[in-house]
Amino acid sequence: MDTLNDKNIDLRVRLGTLSLRNPVMTASGTFGYAGEFSQLVNLHRLGAVVVKGISLKPRPGNPPPRVVETACGMLNAIGLENVGLQGFLERKMEFLRGINSRVIVNILGDSVLEYGELAQQLTGVDGIDALEVNISCPNVKKGGVAFGTDPSMAAEVTRAVKERTDLPVIVKLSPNVTDITVMARAVEEAGADAVSLINTLIGMAIDTTSRRPRLANVIGGLSGPAIKPVALRMVWQTARAVSIPVIGIGGIATTEDALEFLIAGATAIQVGTANFYQPRSSESIIDGLTAYLQNRGESSIRSIIGTLQTEGD
Amino acid sequence: MDTLNDKNIDLRVRLGTLSLRNPVMTASGTFGYAGEFSQLVNLHRLGAVVVKGISLKPRPGNPPPRVVETACGMLNAIGLENVGLQGFLERKMEFLRGINSRVIVNILGDSVLEYGELAQQLTGVDGIDALEVNISCPNVKKGGVAFGTDPSMAAEVTRAVKERTDLPVIVKLSPNVTDITVMARAVEEAGADAVSLINTLIGMAIDTTSRRPRLANVIGGLSGPAIKPVALRMVWQTARAVSIPVIGIGGIATTEDALEFLIAGATAIQVGTANFYQPRSSESIIDGLTAYLQNRGESSIRSIIGTLQTEGD
Amino acid sequence: MPEFQEKASLLHREVIAADIFRLTLHAPEISGTAHPGQFVMLQINDGRDPLLRRPFSIHQVNAGGNMQILFKVVGRGTAQLAGVLPGHHIDCIGPLGRGFALEQRDRLCLVGGGMGIAPLYFLARRLLQTGRMVEKDFVLLGARNRAELSIFVDEFSELGYTVQTATDDGSMGHHGFVTELLDPILPVMKRVYTCGPFAMMKICADKALAVDVACQVSLETHMACGLGACLGCAVTGADGGYLHVCRQGPVFDAREVAWTR
Amino acid sequence: MPEFQEKASLLHREVIAADIFRLTLHAPEISGTAHPGQFVMLQINDGRDPLLRRPFSIHQVNAGGNMQILFKVVGRGTAQLAGVLPGHHIDCIGPLGRGFALEQRDRLCLVGGGMGIAPLYFLARRLLQTGRMVEKDFVLLGARNRAELSIFVDEFSELGYTVQTATDDGSMGHHGFVTELLDPILPVMKRVYTCGPFAMMKICADKALAVDVACQVSLETHMACGLGACLGCAVTGADGGYLHVCRQGPVFDAREVAWTR
Numbered sequence A, B: 001m002d003t004l005n006d007k008n009i010d011l012r013v014r015l016g017t018l019s020l021r022n023p024v025m026t027a028s029g030t031f032g033y034a035g036e037f038s039q040l041v042n043l044h045r046l047g048a049v050v051v052k053g054i055s056l057k058p059r060p061g062n063p064p065p066r067v068v069e070t071a072c073g074m075l076n077a078i079g080l081e082n083v084g085l086q087g088f089l090e091r092k093m094e095f096l097r098g099i100n101s102r103v104i105v106n107i108l109g110d111s112v113l114e115y116g117e118l119a120q121q122l123t124g125v126d127g128i129d130a131l132e133v134n135i136s137c138p139n140v141k142k143g144g145v146a147f148g149t150d151p152s153m154a155a156e157v158t159r160a161v162k163e164r165t166d167l168p169v170i171v172k173l174s175p176n177v178t179d180i181t182v183m184a185r186a187v188e189e190a191g192a193d194a195v196s197l198i199n200t201l202i203g204m205a206i207d208t209t210s211r212r213p214r215l216a217n218v219i220g221g222l223s224g225p226a227i228k229p230v231a232l233r234m235v236w237q238t239a240r241a242v243s244i245p246v247i248g249i250g251g252i253a254t255t256e257d258a259l260e261f262l263i264a265g266a267t268a269i270q271v272g273t274a275n276f277y278q279p280r281s282s283e284s285i286i287d288g289l290t291a292y293l294q295n296r297g298e299s300s301i302r303s304i305i306g307t308l309q310t311e312g313d
Numbered sequence C, D: 001m002p003e004f005q006e007k008a009s010l011l012h013r014e015v016i017a018a019d020i021f022r023l024t025l026h027a028p029e030i031s032g033t034a035h036p037g038q039f040v041m042l043q044i045n046d047g048r049d050p051l052l053r054r055p056f057s058i059h060q061v062n063a064g065g066n067m068q069i070l071f072k073v074v075g076r077g078t079a080q081l082a083g084v085l086p087g088h089h090i091d092c093i094g095p096l097g098r099g100f101a102l103e104q105r106d107r108l109c110l111v112g113g114g115m116g117i118a119p120l121y122f123l124a125r126r127l128l129q130t131g132r133m134v135e136k137d138f139v140l141l142g143a144r145n146r147a148e149l150s151i152f153v154d155e156f157s158e159l160g161y162t163v164q165t166a167t168d169d170g171s172m173g174h175h176g177f178v179t180e181l182l183d184p185i186l187p188v189m190k191r192v193y194t195c196g197p198f199a200m201m202k203i204c205a206d207k208a209l210a211v212d213v214a215c216q217v218s219l220e221t222h223m224a225c226g227l228g229a230c231l232g233c234a235v236t237g238a239d240g241g242y243l244h245v246c247r248q249g250p251v252f253d254a255r256e257v258a259w260t261r
């Protein structure tokens, strides 16, 4: 363990004004409010914890079944169940303030107004280091089209949030679009300090005995190792298209996976579904990144980011 | 085997004017020109064979490496290598005429003109039962944007093909779009007799030792069980959006998989990547569908298609 | 409550019936802190397919740091688990969830169907350790046939419980539902503990609640994490809200649960 | 050429060195028709991860319908394959590809590096069966160290070949590259057969072609199908076009191959 704590290895990265001790964060909705993992994971070592998406009012979520396993992946249709802003501030923030890692609050809304309201109310709360805006939600006012599939709607949400907060704002992009770089550029122009991607791909599974969907919600979000190649491609494309930092998400479970995203241009990464089956994934990635740098005789993780060599370059 | 050949079980399906003895086809690019499998698979039992995509002129394809394995899937960047129209007609059609399954020719082009030209030249050729139009190709005239991501370009290609052939025309859709039903409706209006989906998702993989892409082409197409949930969701959405038949493709390897697509509304299915690791997949699905019907006391596969029950219905 | 992640060594693998297995694992931290009704999440293999851990009730623990699980092969995960041989290790997370409340008053009834027997044996042993006279307590066990049942009849009987059985094929005990054995004894019971198929637990709950006997049920559902993080394990509660089986359960008071599905 | 899919029973599993294994499989159809230089595609497990089959050269066949493969653990697939125990079955497709041309004329040289030794042993046996005087033929074997080499030295020597060795650490034979053993004998050779790392085969090819000695090389590449269907196994040919290793190879004339990478 001595060598892994080698002071010569520098894992620090910056996302705009937000500095992280290392680039390893836990993805929203896969790490609860952190307390759920307190006995299995050292919560003080992580780059950041991103909490489960918070809405203005508590949400009960979708009827069960809500999860189903697929080939090297899983589908979820949790339905954005969460304790709501008030519940979060009253019941979850105290614990989060006690951990020695950055805390990023993921927010979601039905309307541009709600996003703005959430941003305002979370600003100035002690212990919150940044906001991550989940735009893969239906815009109720626009007939349920997801904010995340329309560049102008995504930009509008970004502006609304930026106007109401001085916290760093990360906009989390949906992969269910023809060209994710269009979305990334739209939110960059609207003032986003960073983008994170990808959220889940939309998928489905059917029980052939009952001829019913396996999820009560019919469709759900696909996550896990199965989606990693798609996520990596989108991160690479996006990192070349914008000048704000990109946070890579999608099927990351090992040091190798994390390195692929960093090399593709991600400044930081988030571990999602892997938390469910291997709670210590994020810790072991932190150890693995240190070891990788040591083995290569490099001292800073920043010298790895965006170093993909292609013939064309 | 007696019961599996039960004459009371009817697996026949229709795709417009094209009738198939069973709904199981092999997907383009995963079954060569059929001869490659002649010693391992009974080629006379399949619903149809879809051959590797054919262009007007032979194409050499991309430099190696061209394939890489991913979690429950694979990436390919073959680069549409093929023998070209002339080579196909001279060297491949004779064998294909000898098999007792439908033969569908997958075509691809750089321009609308090329698609039309291919359609015309393949029409009237003995032994060709239908055309499948691969629109996941870059439109060279339009700066390389894929035909398959722009509804008007997709419609234009469809019209060009329909004008030059009286064969049934299947248009094969790309999943790399925000809303696949928009694409499906566009080609339906333009006269497509059926749509098949999905082609591969775009993905990427990186070798962290060399910091180079694992595919020489950098990005490639993701296929296999990993993508099945996404494919199934798109097939379900499309089957509800159009009135022409839908052919389901994506990660199908077992009878269960095939049934999921049929229940979701596919009239037929294609087995792709599974041919590589289990050449007999399509045959065993044919047997499995027969057994499923027998076990349920049903006689026709057509009574299964589109029978998904959702609360809303 | 304490939770651990342990690479438990597989000490012993019993084949109870064609598709039923009992594994003895050396997992000192988990077994040292487990309470009856709690469960563990087991990793099936080192790979990514099947991806998720699988939940299993703790069937028994001993003072030597060993823990047993009892399971039936129903799919890919359990099939692979059944193939792990002694000497290999299985990654376990636990003990998880809230278990059974240990009743002090006289006359309890434990009703187990199929693999629902698993947590009840742990419960039976722990109840015995509270110093009660278990001869007056009933254990009602149901299964498809004698082969799946006889070993458990012996084991519960050895503890001193009054055991009654029911089988689907009549090869042992009552020919029919195990819940039918409940009727004559229910009026004198202080509490019913039940684990098994949903339909069976529903009948237990209906009968018990009808005569105001407390009833604890152990629910099953799909779980991605078992840790309260994914919110995937929701089931509908009596008030129409959702219960999270992994943290609020898996053991619930029968009155908390919506018994329609 | 005939091709089969067989569920071959694993008869025997030898551990040659820490990470090198030799499996003996009962695969009568494949072994009955195989030619040296051909390969098989083995399914790693019943699951979907790793998804694709893995290609391995046929190392040896016998008249009893058995076939051997020799492999090194380099990743997940080979690691799992190394864990399969005798009595289990492995799904095999083969024999695939085009093998070595059997030279009639005197004086051949077989140059194997690392696992490249695998197909050369099958070739050596088949050449012997053609009735030639193999004492005059050379087998040059290279590996990291003695442990990886000595068993093969014995086996080739038993067939009657003149065997010379080279190791990276000097623990057996020449301390250095196996290709350095080629220089003194090359002028009298009619043909060189080589299999091993690309860089080694390139040196062999360069040396042989420089003195107009025919040279056959067995190439490796990523393969999804092994059947000529996926077109994934392309390598660049001398003319700048692509060669498909699974159907046109894996054995090529050294002149057909582009030796720059």
Ligand SMILES: Cc1cc2nc3c(=O)[nH]c(=O)nc-3n(C[C@H](O)[C@H](O)[C@H](O)COP(=O)(O)OP(=O)(O)OC[C@H]3O[C@@H](n4cnc5c(N)ncnc54)[C@H](O)[C@@H]3O)c2cc1C
Pocket (backbone or CB within 6 Å): C039, C050, C054, C055, C056, C057, C058, C069, C070, C071, C072, C073, C074, C075, C076, C077, C078, C079, C115, C118, C119, C219, C220, C221, C222, C223, C250
């Ligand atoms: C708290 C808890 C305790 C349990 N204790 C035991 C036990 O002691 N012994 C035992 O044999 N089983 C127990 N189970 C059930 C066990 O977890 C499932 O049988 C197992 O996960 C199936 O895995 P599989 O891969 O074999 O099946 P899969 O291939 O995943 O599925 C096979 C079938 O089982 C269903 N299924 C899958 N996972 C679950 C699940 N978590 N709950 C209910 N149904 C499921 C699927 O929908 C499908 O119909 C318990 C479940 C829970 C939630």
Ligand SMILES: Cc1cc2nc3c(=O)[nH]c(=O)nc-3n(C[C@H](O)[C@H](O)[C@H](O)COP(=O)(O)OP(=O)(O)OC[C@H]3O[C@@H](n4cnc5c(N)ncnc54)[C@H](O)[C@@H]3O)c2cc1C
Pocket (backbone or CB within 6 Å): D039, D050, D054, D055, D056, D057, D058, D069, D070, D071, D072, D073, D074, D075, D076, D077, D078, D079, D115, D118, D119, D219, D220, D221, D222, D223, D250
């Ligand atoms: C015709 C042919 C014959 C072969 N014969 C033998 C043999 O007799 N003995 C033997 O030990 N090996 C042989 N190989 C190589 C063997 O197929 C690979 O070592 C094996 O597929 C690696 O699988 P894995 O899952 O362990 O490694 P992976 O985890 O898939 O990869 C580990 C490393 O090996 C590389 N790799 C993976 N697949 C291949 C491949 N097909 N070719 C080259 N590199 C690859 C990867 O890029 C990576 O660097 C042969 C390959 C071919 C094409």
Ligand SMILES: Cc1cc2nc3c(=O)[nH]c(=O)nc-3n(C[C@H](O)[C@H](O)[C@H](O)COP(=O)(O)O)c2cc1C
Pocket (backbone or CB within 6 Å): A027, A028, A029, A030, A052, A053, A076, A078, A080, A106, A134, A172, A198, A199, A200, A221, A222, A223, A224, A225, A227, A249, A250, A251, A252, A270, A271, A272, A273, A274, C230, C231
């Ligand atoms: C059960 C579950 C719940 C999730 N909830 C949220 C959420 O509340 N907000 C959000 O932005 N993303 C949510 N996600 C998406 C993840 O944060 C992540 O973007 C996605 O799962 C892809 O990463 P992975 O493959 O590593 O899981 C959720 C994912 C899962 C599996």
Ligand SMILES: Cc1cc2nc3c(=O)[nH]c(=O)nc-3n(C[C@H](O)[C@H](O)[C@H](O)COP(=O)(O)O)c2cc1C
Pocket (backbone or CB within 6 Å): B027, B028, B029, B030, B052, B053, B054, B076, B078, B080, B106, B134, B172, B198, B199, B200, B221, B222, B223, B224, B225, B227, B249, B250, B251, B252, B270, B271, B272, B273, B274, D230, D231, D232
């Ligand atoms: C190696 C390879 C080559 C392919 N070539 C073609 C092609 O020429 N034309 C085409 O329309 N689709 C092509 N495809 C896409 C498949 O036909 C299919 O749509 C896709 O692989 C998804 O199905 P699967 O998951 O079952 O493989 C190819 C796929 C693979 C893996």
Ligand code: FES
Pocket (backbone or CB within 6 Å): C222, C223, C224, C225, C226, C227, C228, C229, C230, C231, C232, C233, C234, C244, C245, C246, C247
């Ligand atoms: S199983 Fe994940 S919250 Fe209960």
Ligand code: FES
Pocket (backbone or CB within 6 Å): D222, D223, D224, D225, D226, D227, D228, D229, D230, D231, D232, D233, D234, D244, D245, D246, D247
């Ligand atoms: S490996 Fe598929 S064509 Fe050669």
